[in-house]
Amino acid sequence: MSSLANLKNALLLTPGSLYSNIVAVIVAELGLEETYPQIPVNIFSGENNTLDFLKLNHTGRVPVLIHQGQSIPESLDIAQFLQTTYGLGTLEAFDREVVAEVGRWRAHRISAIWYGKKTPDQDTATFEAKTKQTIQDLNTAIGKSDPEIAAIRSEAIQTRGEIFTSYDAFVNIRDKFNLLLDETNSALKNHDYIASDTFTLADIFATVSVYNHIKNTSSESVFTTRPYLEAYYKRVLERPAFKKAIV
Numbered sequence: 001m002s003s004l005a006n007l008k009n010a011l012l013l014t015p016g017s018l019y020s021n022i023v024a025v026i027v028a029e030l031g032l033e034e035t036y037p038q039i040p041v042n043i044f045s046g047e048n049n050t051l052d053f054l055k056l057n058h059t060g061r062v063p064v065l066i067h068q069g070q071s072i073p074e075s076l077d078i079a080q081f082l083q084t085t086y087g088l089g090t091l092e093a094f095d096r097e098v099v100a101e102v103g104r105w106r107a108h109r110i111s112a113i114w115y116g117k118k119t120p121d122q123d124t125a126t127f128e129a130k131t132k133q134t135i136q137d138l139n140t141a142i143g144k145s146d147p148e149i150a151a152i153r154s155e156a157i158q159t160r161g162e163i164f165t166s167y168d169a170f171v172n173i174r175d176k177f178n179l180l181l182d183e184t185n186s187a188l189k190n191h192d193y194i195a196s197d198t199f200t201l202a203d204i205f206a207t208v209s210v211y212n213h214i215k216n217t218s219s220e221s222v223f224t225t226r227p228y229l230e231a232y233y234k235r236v237l238e239r240p241a242f243k244k245a246i247v
Helices: 018-029 075-086 096-106 111-115 125-142 147-164 167-187 201-217 227-236 240-245
Strands: 010-013 038-040 064-067 070-073
Touching: 010 018, 018 075, 018 201, 018 240, 064 075, 070 075, 075 096, 075 201, 096 201, 111 147, 111 167, 111 201, 125 147, 147 167, 167 201, 167 227, 201 227
Parallel strands: 010 038
Antiparallel strands: 010 064, 064 070
16 A cells, blocks of 8 residues: 555545445445545555554544545545535435435444354454454554554454454344344335435445345345345446446
8 A cells, every 4th residue: 555645535445345335336426436546455464554544544444535635434424525525416415314224234333244253152262362463563553653543443453353253242233234134125115215216325335235245145145035125236236336336
């Protein structure tokens, strides 16, 4: 990853990650791909734990939008910023019902279903040790130069570690996500889209969440008892922005 200090306009993301996919689709739906060229951040090698990146988003999460040198983290904030700044598209990023529906999809850390503790006796010692080592390395690297940022990022890493090593957390997130899928399937029986009569931001969050879930579980069993969700999902994936942006 090149230096981030003098970036003007860019989209920092990890290709294929859930929220990176979501924001990449948002940018594509608004036709702003050339305005915000993508810069990949390799979270697996720790590029999001460098001080350069953490100054842009103290939690170390991707994606981050850079606009005229200023950073905007968090997917919903990015969508609302782009709508305010450019007034493009029909994503309805401030509509109360749309925002509420987006909140339902953001509420569940579904990556715990893919990478978490799936059985009570699953050994998580290696993951726990890696989490501890990552926090130690982070504090060694930037703890003295910026202890506040180091503390914020360390807490985010610790929270993620606690979720991913808890079987109870896995069960809770899995069950709530399945309930959300069931409720969405029922709602789509009589509607073309989730939060409105037209395509909105909520449909991006829902469709990409299902897409990444299928990709990370290597299974379309999510559709076994949800035919309306399946038809909706396949229809939305045909939108040009999804074909261009989703990984």
